[in-house]
Amino acid sequence: MDLNSKIYVAGHKGLVGSALVRILQLEGFTNIIGKTRTELDLTDQGKVSSFFEKEKPDYVFLAAAKVGGIHANNSFPAEFIFSNIQIQNNIIDACYRYQAKKLVFLGSSCIYPKFAKQPMDEGQLLDGKLEPTNEPYAVAKIAGIIMCQSYNRQYGTNYISVMPTNLYGPGDNYHPQNSHVLPALIRRFHEAKVTNAPEVVVWGTGKPLREFLYSDDMARACVYLMKNYDVTGDPKGGEHVNVGSGIEVSIKKLAETVKDVVGYSGKLTFDLTKPDGTPRKLLDVSKLHQMGWKHQVELREGISVAYDDFCKTGGVER
Template sequence: METTSSIYIAGHRGMVGGAIKRHLEQQGYTNLICRTSDELDLRNQQAVEDFFATEKPEYVFFAAAKVGGIMANNTYRADFLYENLIMETNVIHAAYKYEVTKLLFLGSSCIYPKFAPQPLKEEYLLTGPLEQTNEPYAIAKIAGIKLCETYRDQYGCDFISAMPTNLYGIGDNYHPNNSHVLPALIRRFHEAKEKNKPIVTIWGTGTPMREFLYSEDLAEACVYLMNHYSERELVNIGTGEDLSIKDLALLIKKTVGYQGALEFDTTKPDGTPRKLMDVSKLHNIGWRHKTDLNDGIELAYRDFLKKKFAIR
């Protein structure tokens, strides 16, 4: 990409898209195209066609998605499948039709089988059953990967796919029911601290292992891949390091300054036992993460404190 290239960031108001936008601006890119969901409904095929016909972006970062934690994924199963599928098909087909130079599609580590060997290598895709609680979302993301692959195969489109691990950071979703585990724990511990609650309850057993990547690091990786990677196969983006949900909770508890106790509600689902990315391919391409989890949680908590009144 040139600093003057026209670049469309789909989902620029979300955590991922916002991080990509900030990183591009910091690197001197000046021709960024952004639309809110009110301005451009990516579920509307005609609206997407009209946008691409008018704006003719050269590069597309596809970070728009309907996302949520275990509860949201398991409750709104049809919505997660339908809305993500239709956004992907509309944007990827329009990118082909209007001759976008390059597109980066962002998926999720949940695309991998529930009991895949660890760490998760890119070639493990479609080698076993998915985790049931987020199967619809995972299927939609797998479809996006396959769209990029098949448009490359049939039409020669330079469409690439990247699969981030669990993300957190600036602009995260702290909704009490529909957020992911790390931001949900930040909010839960903060509110318990404010209300002097003696115990914080955490879903599941606390034993599942998870990997976490700071949003600003992901943004840097995405721009790096857009400039340095043009292959058919997907690429994992992560740290290659994980910890248990219990240890994550203890780390967040310390950062927030909560003094009470923890309990685990074992009637609630754990999800996949472990999701650790094999990031050797990404390292070989030339990129590594920079933000330590301790530092990243501190930065995320500061961001939460800035917006806590807005999310009540």
């Protein structure tokens, strides 16, 4: 990649896509293109093909996806599998047909089996049954990985796949029903603070362990891998790469940290009648570390920046 390369960030308005644009600009890249949903429907093959034919990007980051938490996955399974497979198919194939030099496809840690050994290494893909609540989304992401590998094997392309852990940061989704755990906690503690609610109740025991990565760190990893990870000539099509912090935190500790950052002075309680979910979910990031990359932003610092962003975009003052 040189600083004048034309770079297309699919999903440039989302959590990861906007972080990618920030990091690319910080590194001096000036020819970055992106289209909103209204400007380009990525599920429409004809429109995607026309876009690639006109723009002919050199490098592509595929960060566009339909995403959501457990409620959204359960409520809209058909939309999750259809939209994500359509987006992936259209962009990956267009990269080949219009000769993009390289592609980074972003997946999700939910590709791994529900009962995968911890921490989860890249070799556990397709090694067991998936978590049923997000299976359609996971299957779509697995299809994206296999599609990249298949194009690499058949056409000699250089398409790499990265699997991020739980992400958070500026531009996150704070929807009351459709957001993930960390932005959901930020919203709930903030609203409790504003309304002087006496307590915030969190589902389960608080014992499950989760891993989180700040969105700009994810973007830095993607740019690093775009520059340094080459799968050309690999007879298997190139293995995907886990991207995470490698650090676990309990849901209880996470909630306490968010409570402290937000400045909520009420009580934190746990509803033991509600399920905990998977006890542990940690990526093995040793492969990425061996390549020379590690995260920079620690959890508390990242939560503080994310909360500032929530206050700013939500029209409230901290």
